[in-house]
Amino acid sequence: MKPPTTPSGNPPRRRRRSAEIARKEILDAAQKRLSEGGPEAIRLQEIARDVGIAHPTIIHHFGSRDGLIRALDARAVEALTRDVVAVLKRGESPTAEVELIERVAETMEEQGLARLIAWWALREPGADPAQGIDPPSLVENISKLIAARVGDEPGLVAREHETVSFAVRLAVIATFGDALLGDLLSPAEEPEREAERRRFRAWMARLLREGLTAPEDPSTS
Amino acid sequence: MKPPTTPSGNPPRRRRRSAEIARKEILDAAQKRLSEGGPEAIRLQEIARDVGIAHPTIIHHFGSRDGLIRALDARAVEALTRDVVAVLKRGESPTAEVELIERVAETMEEQGLARLIAWWALREPGADPAQGIDPPSLVENISKLIAARVGDEPGLVAREHETVSFAVRLAVIATFGDALLGDLLSPAEEPEREAERRRFRAWMARLLREGLTAPEDPSTS
DNA sequence: GTTCTTACTGACACTAATGTATATAACTTT
DNA sequence: AAAGTTATATACATTAGTGTCAGTAAGAAC
Numbered sequence: 140m141k142p143p144t145t146p147s148g149n150p151p152r153r154r155r156r157s158a159e160i161a162r163k164e165i166l167d168a169a170q171k172r173l174s175e176g177g178p179e180a181i182r183l184q185e186i187a188r189d190v191g192i193a194h195p196t197i198i199h200h201f202g203s204r205d206g207l208i209r210a211l212d213a214r215a216v217e218a219l220t221r222d223v224v225a226v227l228k229r230g231e232s233p234t235a236e237v238e239l240i241e242r243v244a245e246t247m248e249e250q251g252l253a254r255l256i257a258w259w260a261l262r263e264p265g266a267d268p269a270q271g272i273d274p275p276s277l278v279e280n281i282s283k284l285i286a287a288r289v290g291d292e293p294g295l296v297a298r299e300h301e302t303v304s305f306a307v308r309l310a311v312i313a314t315f316g317d318a319l320l321g322d323l324l325s326p327a328e329e330p331e332r333e334a335e336r337r338r339f340r341a342w343m344a345r346l347l348r349e350g351l352t353a354p355e356d357p358s359t360s
Numbered sequence: 361m362k363p364p365t366t367p368s369g370n371p372p373r374r375r376r377r378s379a380e381i382a383r384k385e386i387l388d389a390a391q392k393r394l395s396e397g398g399p400e401a402i403r404l405q406e407i408a409r410d411v412g413i414a415h416p417t418i419i420h421h422f423g424s425r426d427g428l429i430r431a432l433d434a435r436a437v438e439a440l441t442r443d444v445v446a447v448l449k450r451g452e453s454p455t456a457e458v459e460l461i462e463r464v465a466e467t468m469e470e471q472g473l474a475r476l477i478a479w480w481a482l483r484e485p486g487a488d489p490a491q492g493i494d495p496p497s498l499v500e501n502i503s504k505l506i507a508a509r510v511g512d513e514p515g516l517v518a519r520e521h522e523t524v525s526f527a528v529r530l531a532v533i534a535t536f537g538d539a540l541l542g543d544l545l546s547p548a549e550e551p552e553r554e555a556e557r558r559r560f561r562a563w564m565a566r567l568l569r570e571g572l573t574a575p576e577d578p579s580t581s
Numbered sequence: 582g583t584t585c586t587t588a589c590t591g592a593c594a595c596t597a598a599t600g601t602a603t604a605t606a607a608c609t610t611t
Numbered sequence: 612a613a614a615g616t617t618a619t620a621t622a623c624a625t626t627a628g629t630g631t632c633a634g635t636a637a638g639a640a641c
Binding site: 177 | 400475481482538540542559570
């Protein structure tokens with residue numbers, strides 16, 4: 140009836156992207172799927188349909204489903220690092236903590252980064268992260284930057300190093316957790332929820348700042 | 361050659377549990393798999409092999425894979441609620457915050473609850489939790505209990521309600537995040553990691569306590 | 582234009598996982 | 612002890628999702 144390999148009846152009009160653009164479009168679609176659906180929502184066929192290509196094309200660009208996932212990981216961590224470092228580098232404003240937390244929270248939530256990280260943590264229980272990326276030293280570096288900043292401000296006592304890194308860790312962890320579970324734990328309904336969440340973040344930022352600068356008080360019993 | 365349905369050659373020696381025990385054993389095995397492997401590690405066949413049964417037996421008890429998962433959810437949230445409420449009910453000790461956080465952290469980590477919750481959050485982006493369980497009101501209740509306790513202690517100013525609930529929320533979120541990402545963010549190596557993590561929790565507990573009791577300081581700019 | 586590279590496609594093979602159907606055996610009840 | 616209940620088993624059907632293969636066409640280089 141019809142030649143299976145060459146359906147010359149209707150011209151098959153393909154769009155041909157550059158490899159770079161194709162990869163980006165595929166990654167975007169995959170990230171969106173991961174954000175909206177669950178972890179099992181990364182199906183090559185569905186992603187392909189979103190982009191408007193056939194699923195073998197994804198394999199062509201990333202080698203395998205696993206390759207796609209690793210590329211997702213790498214890109215996400217890169218984005219977060221860039222954001223954080225950017226804020227810290229230019230941050231002399233007194234509200235830098237709030238800004239930092241807002242920025243990280245934004246990346247976590249809007250870009251679906253929190254979900255991606257969570258998914259990654261679930262997949263590889265005790266593994267090291269994607270190739271060459273080193274979160275502990277990232278936290279370490281951020282801690283140093285903050286410690287330097289806090290030390291610069293007059294009248295504030297810089298904490299010992301571990302305290303600073305604890306604070307950074309708490310900020311990261313809390314932002315992450317809030318992006319994942321915030322809606323679940325917040326009593327607020329839809330219209331006000333966003334405002335409440337902002338208040339929560341501001342409160343958290345202030346708490347962290349106090350923890351970093353106020354004199355230690357071991358006699359809390 | 362051999363009768364397929366009745367291999368009467370070797371007596372097939374089955375163990376027959378009560379439905380209740382069978383369900384528990386299956387849930388335990390599933391939870392363990394979820395803790396160790398990734399979210400895709402919940403395979404009926406593997407769980408069945410762990411328990412020592414055939415996989416249709418799981419379907420017999422839970423209806424479907426999804427039923428098993430929902431049962432997992434329900435049991436986990438139940439466990440957490442029980443733990444938290446237990447600590448709060450009997451908590452008059454001044455170190456109750458530390459104890460509470462330790463307890464929750466323990467449940468999160470050892471029982472693999474954090475992974476389960478994370479997995480759940482990933483699966484159902486904006487959904488309500490398992491049947492009839494209501495985390496917001498749980499947080500609400502915990503907040504009230506804490507507020508009452510704080511109000512009882514002399515010399516401490518009880519914060520407004522939202523502050524208390526923010527603190528509870530932060531505690532839950534941070535404990536959750538730490539259970540998932542702690543190993544990733546901690547610079548410590550294996551032998552000392554546990555100690556460091558305990559220090560982190562203690563620091564967090566103190567920070568929260570201060571945030572709940574110290575006088576507000578809006579002039580932080 | 583012609584040639585070359587490679588992004589892209591349709592059809593198919595393969596695997597693995599859930600769920601179904603039917604039978605059996607371990608307890609309980611009488 | 613006989614009958615009834617149901618936890619459990621084996622074998623199979625079904626589906627779905629990844630990856631392979633050989634060929635097509637879009638754009639670049641000449």
